[in-house]
Amino acid sequence: MGYGYLADRNRVPTATLTSSAAYQANAPLDNVKTLPLVAAAVTTTLGTAGGPVTITGAFPERYPCTYGGLFDTNLRQAARWRLELFSSAVTLDATTRLFDTRGADGADRAVIPSLTDWRDLRWGDPNLFRGDLPPEDFALYPTHVHCIVPVCRPAAFRWTLYGPAYEADNSEATGYSIGHMWLSDGVPLARHMDSEDVYTPTDEITRFPGGGVSVEPGTGYRSVTIQRAVAARGLRDALFDMARRVDWSRPVVWLPDVDSLGDCFRYGGLFQKREPHANRWIAPKLTAGAIHLEEITV
Amino acid sequence: MTAKARLIELDAYHLASGHVHRWYLSLGKYRSRATDTPAALPYLPLVGTPAAVSVALVALGEALGATRVEVGRIELSNALDWQGERRARVYDVTAGTWLTVTLPERPLNLLLTDYALAGWPVVDRVVEAGAALSTAAVVFRGVMEMPEPARGAITIPIRTREADFDDPVLRETYSAGDGADLEGRTKERHFGHGYAEPTYLGVIGGKHTYSVNGAHAIEDVAVFWDSGARLTKVTSGTPGASEWKVDPATGIITLGGTRPSAPMCEVKGDKTGGVWRRYAGELAQHLAVTHTGVLTLAEVDTASVATLDATPRTMGLWLAPGDGTTGRQALDGLLGSLARGYWLMGEDGKLSVGRLPAAAGAPAATYVKGRTTPGLQPRAAAGRGLPAKAVTLRFARIPTPAATLASSATEADAKLLKAAWRESPVSDPATAAAYKGARTVTIETALFARADADAEAAEFLADLKRVVGVYDLPVYDLAPGVTRRSVVAVDDDVAGFEGGRLVTVIGKTMRSTRATLTVRT
Numbered sequence: 178m179g180y181g182y183l184a185d186r187n188r189v190p191t192a193t194l195t196s197s198a199a200y201q202a203n204a205p206l207d208n209v210k211t212l213p214l215v216a217a218a219v220t221t222t223l224g225t226a227g228g229p230v231t232i233t234g235a236f237p238e239r240y241p242c243t244y245g246g247l248f249d250t251n252l253r254q255a256a257r258w259r260l261e262l263f264s265s266a267v268t269l270d271a272t273t274r275l276f277d278t279r280g281a282d283g284a285d286r287a288v289i290p291s292l293t294d295w296r297d298l299r300w301g302d303p304n305l306f307r308g309d310l311p312p313e314d315f316a317l318y319p320t321h322v323h324c325i326v327p328v329c330r331p332a333a334f335r336w337t338l339y340g341p342a343y344e345a346d347n348s349e350a351t352g353y354s355i356g357h358m359w360l361s362d363g364v365p366l367a368r369h370m371d372s373e374d375v376y377t378p379t380d381e382i383t384r385f386p387g388g389g390v391s392v393e394p395g396t397g398y399r400s401v402t403i404q405r406a407v408a409a410r411g412l413r414d415a416l417f418d419m420a421r422r423v424d425w426s427r428p429v430v431w432l433p434d435v436d437s438l439g440d441c442f443r444y445g446g447l448f449q450k451r452e453p454h455a456n457r458w459i460a461p462k463l464t465a466g467a468i469h470l471e472e473i474t475v
Numbered sequence: 476m477t478a479k480a481r482l483i484e485l486d487a488y489h490l491a492s493g494h495v496h497r498w499y500l501s502l503g504k505y506r507s508r509a510t511d512t513p514a515a516l517p518y519l520p521l522v523g524t525p526a527a528v529s530v531a532l533v534a535l536g537e538a539l540g541a542t543r544v545e546v547g548r549i550e551l552s553n554a555l556d557w558q559g560e561r562r563a564r565v566y567d568v569t570a571g572t573w574l575t576v577t578l579p580e581r582p583l584n585l586l587l588t589d590y591a592l593a594g595w596p597v598v599d600r601v602v603e604a605g606a607a608l609s610t611a612a613v614v615f616r617g618v619m620e621m622p623e624p625a626r627g628a629i630t631i632p633i634r635t636r637e638a639d640f641d642d643p644v645l646r647e648t649y650s651a652g653d654g655a656d657l658e659g660r661t662k663e664r665h666f667g668h669g670y671a672e673p674t675y676l677g678v679i680g681g682k683h684t685y686s687v688n689g690a691h692a693i694e695d696v697a698v699f700w701d702s703g704a705r706l707t708k709v710t711s712g713t714p715g716a717s718e719w720k721v722d723p724a725t726g727i728i729t730l731g732g733t734r735p736s737a738p739m740c741e742v743k744g745d746k747t748g749g750v751w752r753r754y755a756g757e758l759a760q761h762l763a764v765t766h767t768g769v770l771t772l773a774e775v776d777t778a779s780v781a782t783l784d785a786t787p788r789t790m791g792l793w794l795a796p797g798d799g800t801t802g803r804q805a806l807d808g809l810l811g812s813l814a815r816g817y818w819l820m821g822e823d824g825k826l827s828v829g830r831l832p833a834a835a836g837a838p839a840a841t842y843v844k845g846r847t848t849p850g851l852q853p854r855a856a857a858g859r860g861l862p863a864k865a866v867t868l869r870f871a872r873i874p875t876p877a878a879t880l881a882s883s884a885t886e887a888d889a890k891l892l893k894a895a896w897r898e899s900p901v902s903d904p905a906t907a908a909a910y911k912g913a914r915t916v917t918i919e920t921a922l923f924a925r926a927d928a929d930a931e932a933a934e935f936l937a938d939l940k941r942v943v944g945v946y947d948l949p950v951y952d953l954a955p956g957v958t959r960r961s962v963v964a965v966d967d968d969v970a971g972f973e974g975g976r977l978v979t980v981i982g983k984t985m986r987s988t989r990a991t992l993t994v995r996t
Contacts, residue, residue, distance in 0.1 A: 204515040208517075217506065395478050
């Protein structure tokens with residue numbers, strides 16, 4: 178069980194982006210810097226292990242970073258990704274590399290790695306051999322890629338993608354789509370009692386005389402309540418500063434458990450604050466409080 | 476079932492470049508797919524409330540051609556964008572190129588400052604989230620009015636294109652040289668085949684001169700009466716006393732003798748482009764396209780025109796100098812002269828004319844009470860819903876009936892010119908016996924020939940003697956694919972609807988997620 182993680186101040190919009198791939202004219206690469214998510218960067222081709230799609234960004238200034246993320250992508254769970262951070266915006270090689278998601282064996286991470294204890298898998302399950310999410314469950318959630326990084330101050334970063342991707346109707350896509358890209362520092366914090374993960378459908382229900390019911394489907398959204406029964410001064414001030422920075426309009430990233438990609442996939446993502454931020458004093462130097470977040474779906 | 480997105484494509488006139496730009500906005504998340512045209516286009520989710528627009532085709536319950544339009548409003552979100560640098564992909568319709576527009580902090584301020592919206596078209600479509608763009612169904616096509624800005628939102632009134640015909644049909648005016656009584660007045664026009672009182676232009680070249688079509692080409696003038704006496708038509712030379720000559724290239728009539736006291740003509744009218752149009756469909760198309768230029772030919776459902784004119788009905792439309800008849804009134808008059816006739820701007824953006832189909836054939840949709848609709852709600856029909864026992868159809872109008880007739884007028888001419896209308900009465904004794912309160916309906920039409928009028932009178936009576944129910948049918952969705960003049964099946968516990976009954980849709984009101992159909996049995 179790892180800690181939860183809350184990040185704001187996305188640094189990617191300041192970066193200069195280049196890519197190995199070509200992009201759809203209506204969906205250029207720079208769309209990853211902005212919301213709405215629907216205005217995404219869409220490549221015209223897919224990457225392969227030998228010829229992956231890379232997106233390189235150079236920062237004008239070196240910011241401390243502890244998190245990198247891709248939001249609202251169309252990667253299938255078996256697709257592979259890599260994030261590298263460099264101390265130089267000019268020379269991007271092993272001499273300047275600060276961080277690499279590849280381990281000693283050189284393998285790249287899957288969007289959803291093997292999550293499940295093999296003893297829980299039943300014969301005939303679609304995820305029997307890979308142990309990742311059943312494809313039906315995977316399709317229920319937006320596909321985000323999260324990466325916790327040991328704190329460093331990169332001057333440049335490089336995302337590498339290859340593998341299959343899906344269209345909205347689950348057919349094979351011909352290009353990658355990335356709604357939003359993130360690289361920033363954040364605040365680690367654990368949730369306390371009464372924290373909530375909520376899913377709210379926005380379906381519209383009409384009841385007819387005579388007992389009939391019609392339901393017009395809407396776009397459901399998730400929301401999160403992070404309760405802190407007690408927070409010491411450092412966390413208290415960090416969260417209050419964050420509340421001032423993001424207001425209710427700017428996005429934040431919420432990961433419920435950095436050690437569990439399954440939890441992050443189901444409950445984490447891109448959110449906006451929805452309630453005032455309050456520090457309730459329970460003792461000298463100790464406060465309690467709650468953070469309410471609502472998912473950005475568009 | 477997945478969520479649906481509403482796609483709003485609005486054309487706006489870019490004031491600086493003079494080009495028309497198409498903006499792509501949505502309610503809900505939608506991006507076209509890589510295989511669509513345009514490919515991978517994000518629709519900016521800036522629509523707050525889509526328009527509620529109501530369109531109806533006929534005077535409720537009675538097919539009399541008129542098209543009713545109400546204005547709706549569409550609300551766009553103009554909330555402050557925290558991040559800035561948001562980009563919109565905009566299609567330059569004029570140049571045929573794509574532009575990237577960096578939006579200001581309030582993203583739609585550009586629409587208020589850099590663009591003219593009023594009078595430009597807007598298309599509202601609905602599509603399943605993630606589906607191909609080609610599967611999007613048109614909810615309505617309309618025209619924007621002046622936007623109403625508010626902090627954080629822009630409201631744009633929307634109307635349907637039928638209102639584009641609200642300008643007068645007569646456009647050209649007489650100038651100072653045409654005499655004091657004509658100066659500044661609009662020039663008369665005559666379309667089709669009918670009677671007209673020619674406009675006196677004065678003495679030109681020593682001859683009394685009249686005009687019937689604003690100096691535009693006509694097919695012919697068949698007869699010229701003076702107080703019921705026929706003057707002699709000559710086709711060459713100079714007309715002498717009691718003689719007249721017409722120049723078909725200009726519609727100008729030159730008289731040889733004295734000035735007539737009560738001139739009247741039978742005119743085969745306007746021949747713009749060398750075609751004499753005299754049937755309802757082609758006249759409607761001519762008024763909309765070649766005459767007023769409100770529509771391009773591509774915006775006319777020419778197949779519907781051909782279908783309607785396959786049963787030709789000769790019509791005449793005489794507009795005297797200064798007449799303020801609008802295009803809409805003219806089209807109402809022409810199509811209202813036909814039993815169940817209608818005209819409308821369809822969901823495909825095209826002018827369509829025709830006769831409202833009877834409720835028969837395969838339904839476009841089936842609505843069941845308690846499942847897809849809360850049920851039929853009756854509404855008051857025209858004429859208190861009573862059937863008609865008799866129809867008197869009036870046709871071939873004389874603009875000014877003669878007060879005094881010359882002694883040389885023939886008996887037939889005297890009868891013709893004394894009465895403003897010819898009449899074709901038909902009655903149905905069975906309806907009269909069953910419904911003691913049955914109505915007698917008089918319909919004034921633009922028809923010219925008695926054979927046509929007799930046929931139409933019978934058609935009108937066949938329609939009006941039926942007991943017609945008009946209902947509102949609220950449905951749970953936007954009823955894509957159901958348009959005015961569609962046939963739908965309704966299963967309700969109202970008498971006659973148990974087990975399903977076919978009805979014809981004559982009106983549709985769109986709100987944000989559901990529609991109300993007005994249907995007629």
